[in-house]
Every structure is written in structure tokens, then in C-alpha cells.
Amino acid sequence: MSDLIEFRQVHKRYGSHSVLRDFDLSVRAGEKVTLIGPSGSGKSTVLRILMTLEPFQEGTVTIGGMGYHQSSEKPPFFASEKHLRRLRSSVGMVFQSFNLFPHMTVLRNLIEAPMAVLGMSRAEAEERGIELLKMVGLQEKAKVYPGQLSGGQQQRVAIARALAMRPKVLLFDEPTSALDPELVGEVLTVIRSLAHQHDLTMLLVTHEMRFAREISDRVCFFEGGRIVEQGGPDCLFSAPREERTRKFLSSILNG
Template sequence: MSENQTKPIIEFSKVAKRFGTLTVLDDFDFKVAKGEKVTLIGPSGSGKSTVLRILMTLEPFQEGTLTLAGMPYHEPNGKGPFKASEKHMHQIRGHVGMVFQSFNLFPHMTVLRNVIEAPVRVLGLPRGEAECRAVDLLAMVGLADKKDRYPSQLSGGQQQRVAIARALAMRPRVLLFDEPTSALDPQLVGEVLSVIRNLANEHELTMLLVTHEMRFAREVSDRVCFFDNGRICEQGRPEEIFGAPRQDRTREFLESVIG
């Protein structure tokens, strides 16, 4: 196996993230292999979503290094290691897709336009090619017949499925899910989890998922990481974390959310 095949696609090394005096990530080390499906669990405020937001370039960090597919999240441009140019961040952003809690669809655009907008504007994809890609992705998430609807005409579950298609339209190397079902009514959660489950099972995408759906995390993950106070306290295969956690703090958390 070549070095490129064994090198992690994501690598955090001693990363620190602070909001004022509050340290959210502390001396944080984290690696993800290409094609790996990793779920981040833990109490609110433990740093899980911050990891995703840093990867999506939505949050800067103060110390350490981060690379995505060998690309550093900074440039040796004399401005300091955490002040990369917007051009450099734009290049990295093209390799990462993110599905947020709150859908974030453009309300004035049809479903089809929501999916094609970024490939056309960011990737420079010809509109006809972007539309073909969008139609295929909407069919994959079960919404081919909704392409001319507006977000307000869809259920929350349907809107989140459009958001997943929109993220996939950029052909990302890494796909991030930040509690993708937390804003949904309970009866709509299943349809979104089903789409994510199919993605995990049928595609070689690298996926990072923050969720409180523990049964789902156990089903789709190659690895589960339990976060607490800005650190990974315990990680392992789903059957290890959910079946026989080694740390008391992990056990206490799982008992509180699973019962």
C-alpha cells in the first residue's frame, strides 16, 4: 500500500480553539482515514460541532495544524499560520461538504436551483451539466418529483434531503453532518437517516457525523469518538463504545441518552 493510501485524509495536530477565555478544543489530535465513517458523540458544548466548523473553514483556530488531503489550512505567506488567504480557504472549501441542522436552503430558489447554484458559481460547471448532476442526486434522495418546488412547499425532512443533495453536488472528498435531524419532527427523522445510511453503505465518501441518534451511530459508523471538555475521551468501534465502554464518563453519558 502506498504512502498516499495510508496517509489520513484529515489530520488535526495539537489544535487549540478558543472563544475568548473559553477553550473549546485543547491540544486536539484527530485523524480520519479516507472513506472512514466517524461519528462524534458527547454532551452539548464538548467540541464536536466545532471540529466540523473548523473543517468547513467556518471557524479559525489558534494553535496547532490541520490538513485535508495533504492541504494545510494555512499558507506560508508571512501572515501567520492561521491567516490563510481567502483564495486558499476557497480551494479547501471545494473539497468539503456540510449538512447543517437548519437546512440553510435559499427560500427564493427552486429545489433544482438550490442544488445547482454552488456547482455553477463555485466550480464553474456548465449549467446543463450541473442540472444533470442535480437531477441524479435528487433522485438518489427520493425527491426527483420535487425539483420545481420551493423550500416552503416541502416538509422539514424533504428540505434536509435537498440539503444533502446540495452538499453532494460539489463532489466533496469529505462530507460533514452537524446534527442533521435535530430540527426535525420525530416522524421525519427516519427518512433523513435512511438517506445518510445509504450514503454510508454504498459510497466511498469520508463522513463525519455529529448526532444524538445513538442507534443510528452504532449502525453506520466505522468508529465512534466520545467527546468531553474539548478532548476525545474514548474512541473505538461502535460495538466497543456502545457495548463495553472503558471510561466512566462515556458510560455515564450513554446511560443518560439511551437509558
């Protein structure tokens, strides 16, 4: 499989604080990669840069052969807004908070962007929306409003909404962290199904270590804005090479 995503020597700073330092990462088409590590280590920043939600100061990011670069001499996002929109159209993201439009029904939340951005007809968008609601087990909720759903159901709608744009890459930024513990399982079940049954490229940030081990092709352990260790989930979770990785996993799995 070819590389669909590439970070090359990316440096991201907030003032004098470096969040990513000379950061490199390649992800193959169809690969499922989970990013783990302590809070503030740079994991979510990687996803936000891919969504063009965060500028960066140096380096190059490429998605599906389309890239943009930065240098210390250039202003943030040294690329046209049109080019950034094209990049953004390749990527779907599921956030910690659900970000659904409360004044729109569930189905309308799914069809607005495909009609406006992809040029779908309403009939086509609604047909696609119903298919996606069936995929996440919520077809009977098409006409209700987000406020009438549980947190787990809202996050499942958010996953369907991300898929409605037919992205090449699907990003999950701690998708269960805002949920009550009893609702986590239903969202993980949907993500597990997507990982196993669909040829999507997926990047996940999560603290659900057992889930990461089950669905990932590769796991990357972050600290201090860089990848300390990466590898297949069985290897990384069972026999990590780095002492820092061992300490982190021990604190999470035995805490």
C-alpha cells in the same frame, strides 16, 4: 487507507474559554466517524473548523494533503482566502437548519454553486442535480420551492446540495435535531444509504446513538474539548472503558 483529515495540536478558544485543547484527530479516506458527547463538548466546532467557518488559535489542520496552521503570534486564519477556498471545496456540510434559498426552486438550489464554483454548464449541473434528487428520493420535487416541502424533505435536499459540489468529505452537524420525530427516519435513511453505498469520508455529530452504532466505522466520545474515548461502535457502545463514557451512554440510551 491513508489519512484524509488531520488535526494536530489544535487549540480553539472563545476568550478565556477553551473549546478544543491540544486536539488531535486523524480520519482515513472513506472512513465514517461519529462524534458523540454532551452539548458544548467541542463536537460541532471540529466540523466548523474543517469548513473554515471558525478560526483557531494554535495547531494545524490538513484536508487531502492541503493544510493551514495557526500560532498565537499570527492573526486568525493564517492562510490566504484563495487557499481557504481550495480547502473548502473539498468539504460539504449539512447543518441543523436546512439553509436552502427560499426564492429558488429545489433544482436551482442544487445547481447554483456547481456552476459558479466548479464551472459546470447549466445542462451538466442540472443533469447532476436530477441524479442527486433521485438519490435522495425527491426527483419529483425539482421545480417546487423549499417552503412547499416538509422539514425532512428540505434536509434531504440539503444533503443533495452538499453532494453537488463533489466533496471529498461530507460533514453532518446534528442533521435531524431540527426535525419533528416522525420526519427523522427519512433523513437517517438517506444518510445510511450514503454511508453504505458510497465511498465518502463522513464525519457526523448526532445524538441518534443507535444510528451512530449502525453506520460508523469509529465513534469518538467528546468531553471538555478532547476525545475521552474512541473505538469501533460495537466496542464503545457495548463495553466502554471510561466511566464518563458509560455514564453518558447510559443517560442517552436509558433516558
